[in-house]
Amino acid sequence: MPELPEVETVRRHLAELIEGDVILDVAVRLSRIVRHPSPSLFVERLKDRSICRVERRGKYLLFELDGVLLVSHLRMEGRYTVADPAEPELPHTHVVFRLASGRELRYADVRQFGTMDAVLEGEPLPKGLAELGPEPFDPALCGAVLRHRWRGRRAPLKSLLLDQRQIAGLGNIYVDEALFAAGLHPLTPAGAVGAETLDVLLREIRAVLARAIREGGSSVRSFRDGYGRHGGFQIQLAVYGREGKPCPRCGGAIQKIKVAGRGTHVCPACQPISVAAPKGTGVNA
Structure with a gap:
């Protein structure tokens, strides 16, 4: 999509x-x-x-x-x-x-x-x-706002980032990329993340989106722009679609797991879970 x-x-x-x-x-x-x-x-x-x-x-x-x-x-x-x-x-x-x-x-x-x-x-x-939430580039959106909204939530970070009522416009590709850039595991309970760390996450979300826009998006499957041209950002993807390939940061193998029913790409070494993951995920703290 x-x-x-x-x-x-x-x-x-x-x-x-x-x-x-x-x-x-x-x-x-x-x-x-x-x-x-x-x-x-x-x-x-x-x-x-x-x-x-x-x-x-x-x-x-x-x-x-x-x-x-x-x-x-x-x-x-x-x-x-x-x-x-x-x-x-x-x-x-x-x-x-x-x-x-x-x-x-x-x-x-x-x-x-x-x-x-x-x-x-x-x-x-x-x-x-x-029902859409704020745009990712909304200057009023900050870590303190997300911390207040997500306080006590056990849902994984990725689940809430994919929820269009939380932040509008994010999907599987760019959530995976932003979480990797921020060093956060997708299964980390959202309510356990502090405001400063969420500020870092928002900064990386904005940076990834801005780079992708400059490259005309990602043609991972069939996307073409209004002129019929493919996007170019797919060649810059760090983790998405790179299962088994080396992490660009540490060289370890990228893993693919399931979060909220979606295929999710993560580097276990660069994105450790610092608190217990939600039950039923098959991932330990």
């Missing part, structure tokens, strides 16, 4: 390509992509609307139109392209926006898990978007 750096990369490219254009019409070919309202009303709400800005919140793309907010979540493999109508479409193109510039904004999704909502001013935001 695209995470914050990939979605931000798509956002920046789409902003360059379509901001200021006008949606003349929309063809919805797979109705379940549209969650709200009905597909026919979705089309009516978007027709003849100017694309004022393309923004991002967590892993959501937000197309700010005049009077309507188009909320799009790429899920596993959703992908936007901007093309001339004469250009061949990607396979599994499910939604096509015809633009006043003569181009088309196309949405393709092999897995068909992506979603779109067209929200009028005054309507409630989609539940997932409305």
